[in-house]
């Protein structure tokens with residue numbers, strides 16, 4: 001089974017390298033990531049964790065992101081993929097993301113404006129994922145439906161991340177993760193504290 005190697009110290013993206021290696025794009029996205037993770041946001045405590053989680057997957061991580069808004073999770077994943085020069089990020093949102101136009105130039109990123117439970121969304125999302133990131137609706141029913149639909153696409157060794165899981169008994173995403181694990185013996189999840197919590201469920 002292929003799994004992500006142990007996280008290591010973040011590697012700074014090269015700022016020069018000569019030739020046409022995409023370094024300018026990597027540097028721009030990495031700079032945006034570094035800048036944003038210094039600024040208060042509801043994702044700040046998790047941005048480095050998202051970056052590290054997305055790095056060093058064999059062949060590059062395949063990531064599905066549900067919920068973009070201002071793009072703090074998006075840039076964490078994109079910076080990792082651009083640093084690795086491998087993998088891809090597929091993002092869904094019902095609204096137009098409030099992100100710089102330059103991000104769309106990354107050949108690592110694809111965005112679809114659609115409800116994440118729609119057939120357009122399921123057609124758009126890769127059939128096999130390394131990382132599923134859930135941060136859209138935060139009620140139990142929506143979060144559970146998203147898990148039911150997309151967790152089966154996460155391959156063994158992959159990981160599911162759900163934002164807003166502090167107070168697991170009260171939060172919709174926390175309750176949804178617990179319900180999913182009860183229905184799938186062998187799975188469990190933990191809460192990573194900070195910025196409303198990040199639920200982490202490894203798939204085996």
Ligand SMILES: C[S@@+](CC[C@H](N)C(=O)[O-])C[C@H]1O[C@@H](n2cnc3c(N)ncnc32)[C@H](O)[C@@H]1O
Pocket residue numbers: 043066067068069070071072073074092093094095114115116117135136137
């Ligand atoms: C909390 S924000 C995402 C924040 C983002 N992950 C970040 O780190 O900045 C939630 C986003 O989910 C989107 N959303 C809500 N329900 C959705 C659905 N059913 N399908 C797709 N996107 C949805 C909203 O439009 C909003 O942009």
